[in-house]
Amino acid sequence: MANVLIYAEIKAGKIKKSAFELASEGRKLADKMGGELTAALIGPGLESFAPELAKFGVDTVYTVESPELEGYNSEYFAQALAHLISETKPEVVLMSHTMQGKDLAPRTAAKLGVGVMADCVSFSLDGSTLIGKRPMYAGKCFAEWSAASAPQIATARPNVLETAETPKAGTVSRMAFTVDTSRVTYTTKELNLDTSGKVDLTEAEIIVSGGRGMGGPDYTLLEEMSAIFGSRATVGASRAAVDAGWRKHSDQVGQTGKTVTPNLYIACGISGSIQHLAGMGSSKVIVAINKDTEAPIFTKADYGIVGDLFKVIPEFNKELKAILAE
Amino acid sequence: MKSLVCLKQVPDTETQIKVNADGSGIVTDGIKYVINPYDEFSVEEALRLKEKFKAGEVVILSIGPDRCMEAIRTALAMGADRGVHVCDDAVNSADPFVMAQTLAAVASNQEFDIIFCGHRAIDDDFAETGAMLSELLKIPQITLVTKINVSADKKSVICERDIEGGKETVESPLPCVVTSQKGLNEPRYASLPGIMKAKKKPVEKKSLSDLGFSPETKLQAKNYSMPSARQAGKKYEGMEPQDAAKTVVQALRSEAKVI
Ligand SMILES: Cc1cc2nc3c(=O)[nH]c(=O)nc-3n(C[C@H](O)[C@H](O)[C@H](O)COP(=O)(O)OP(=O)(O)OC[C@H]3O[C@@H](n4cnc5c(N)ncnc54)[C@H](O)[C@@H]3O)c2cc1C
Ligand SMILES: Nc1ncnc2c1ncn2[C@@H]1O[C@H](COP(=O)(O)O)[C@@H](O)[C@H]1O
Numbered sequence: 001m002a003n004v005l006i007y008a009e010i011k012a013g014k015i016k017k018s019a020f021e022l023a024s025e026g027r028k029l030a031d032k033m034g035g036e037l038t039a040a041l042i043g044p045g046l047e048s049f050a051p052e053l054a055k056f057g058v059d060t061v062y063t064v065e066s067p068e069l070e071g072y073n074s075e076y077f078a079q080a081l082a083h084l085i086s087e088t089k090p091e092v093v094l095m096s097h098t099m100q101g102k103d104l105a106p107r108t109a110a111k112l113g114v115g116v117m118a119d120c121v122s123f124s125l126d127g128s129t130l131i132g133k134r135p136m137y138a139g140k141c142f143a144e145w146s147a148a149s150a151p152q153i154a155t156a157r158p159n160v161l162e163t164a165e166t167p168k169a170g171t172v173s174r175m176a177f178t179v180d181t182s183r184v185t186y187t188t189k190e191l192n193l194d195t196s197g198k199v200d201l202t203e204a205e206i207i208v209s210g211g212r213g214m215g216g217p218d219y220t221l222l223e224e225m226s227a228i229f230g231s232r233a234t235v236g237a238s239r240a241a242v243d244a245g246w247r248k249h250s251d252q253v254g255q256t257g258k259t260v261t262p263n264l265y266i267a268c269g270i271s272g273s274i275q276h277l278a279g280m281g282s283s284k285v286i287v288a289i290n291k292d293t294e295a296p297i298f299t300k301a302d303y304g305i306v307g308d309l310f311k312v313i314p315e316f317n318k319e320l321k322a323i324l325a326e
Numbered sequence: 327m328k329s330l331v332c333l334k335q336v337p338d339t340e341t342q343i344k345v346n347a348d349g350s351g352i353v354t355d356g357i358k359y360v361i362n363p364y365d366e367f368s369v370e371e372a373l374r375l376k377e378k379f380k381a382g383e384v385v386i387l388s389i390g391p392d393r394c395m396e397a398i399r400t401a402l403a404m405g406a407d408r409g410v411h412v413c414d415d416a417v418n419s420a421d422p423f424v425m426a427q428t429l430a431a432v433a434s435n436q437e438f439d440i441i442f443c444g445h446r447a448i449d450d451d452f453a454e455t456g457a458m459l460s461e462l463l464k465i466p467q468i469t470l471v472t473k474i475n476v477s478a479d480k481k482s483v484i485c486e487r488d489i490e491g492g493k494e495t496v497e498s499p500l501p502c503v504v505t506s507q508k509g510l511n512e513p514r515y516a517s518l519p520g521i522m523k524a525k526k527k528p529v530e531k532k533s534l535s536d537l538g539f540s541p542e543t544k545l546q547a548k549n550y551s552m553p554s555a556r557q558a559g560k561k562y563e564g565m566e567p568q569d570a571a572k573t574v575v576q577a578l579r580s581e582a583k584v585i
Binding site for chain 1: 337339340341342343344345352363364421422423426448449450451452453454455456457458460461462464465466467468469470472484485488489490491492493494495496497498499502507508509542543544545546547548549550551552553556558559560561562563564565567568570571572574575576577578579582584585
């Protein structure tokens, strides 16, 4: 049978939203292919997550447990996932193009001797051939990719595929597995997690971004705006702001930073260089606040405010607070 | 310290990408090519390791058509010692798995303490080759690295890497593959004497038959297309900040429905 397997990523004791996006998409593909939708949960004690996956259409949830799979390690997780794939032989494997997915998918694929269609924004089927449409050149163009080997593995950009509930059984099946610890790998010494619970730029639904126009490292106005939106929002930056040392490297949006697709991107004091536009040009809605009416960002913005950001943003935040409190 | 730097030549970030008439690829006329920015971080880091240990070698490995020679020479001008250029139509624009196989074929013939890849090539945007290469070589991968500290005996490395919402510090035996992320360092520019010296540094050219394998394509692309053109939307100019802010916030709720 032509089954679809999704890899469900767990973070801080929760299934990531992107896993539900995969399940919803996987359900549609499995129905068209006349197969089952299965899900992989890797790590000890995860079967309690099965009902959540079932809600989004998963027929069977496989759990792979081993003491070595307690924390994420690329080699051990790739072993476990490759094992599950070899045992259950899905036609299609979907993973998320998250920080972990980018680390895990290619290693798993290399173990199986197949390729990965990375960072897809939509999927279709041509018979049983999966077609993944993916941005290239940071979104300056797109192409449709297909795999010439089985299984067909693809990663999906978070936040793009729609979620849809289609309750299924979600039967749990435990897969026995012994990690081959003779394969050398790294050991984790320390994890430094941002305790603010901030979502990563690539997964945020709303991004408030500041550029050179911020005039310095004080991003309080933007942090405030992000806080008004709550945990689905985060703060980004242009390269000019990062290079000036105002923001962390990991905050950079653009061709040499992160490519993002939020529902709402608010660019403050950002001119809209080709590299920046490449990275955020496929955001669903773009707002620009800039004092230069000629700034290129206005050619892409759905809503533009020409004005001094230090005057506009405090008002914007006030309005936002009021409307979100309604 | 002996480092291998896998380096891809890519269109300059300023390039306006255009898709060709039959959608089979992009128009390459007039494109200016540069070293993939993430691979520049790798070159710099490899040079720093050689400087720190006051011994060793930095080898540049690039797969691609003749024009890649320019990127290799630039890296040699930055200070790398020698280059290997794999140039063969069968792999010049291959998918990441085949690229990784080709890189592995070169890498496994020589001993390296550490292998650098960029976290991602900014043309095809796969972000896969480094991890695939490390698996094919059966050595550890440390992706998205922003700090590298090699032990004095050159047997292990401690790296800081980006993870979702923070940083992870890992320790790995060497050799391993690291993939460079922004923040690792500030790459140096090639100096004039560096450019002169680079002309005399050796670059070995290899074909697939030299490497002794024939690749099997794993991925194919077709129907290249441009993103749907974004129209400039509404622009509010000459308004009081309060009025402009109110108008846009309300539009985000009632018109765009994103808040
Ligand atoms: C190889 C390479 C890679 C690059 N990659 C990236 C990348 O990934 N991401 C990226 O962002 N850039 C990238 N760049 C840099 C890019 O070319 C631009 O230099 C950068 O995006 C400019 O950032 P900015 O818009 O913040 O600054 P500027 O272009 O200086 O724009 C600042 C804007 O702020 C406005 N402003 C100033 N004061 C105020 C105020 N008080 N109120 C309102 N508006 C104000 C100005 O009108 C101006 O439009 C790259 C460049 C190169 C060469
Ligand atoms: N043609 C190539 N030649 C040398 N190295 C490459 C090539 N393609 C990819 N790489 C390496 O793999 C990294 C990631 O590429 P990618 O997986 O295509 O995003 C690059 O930064 C390079 O280090």
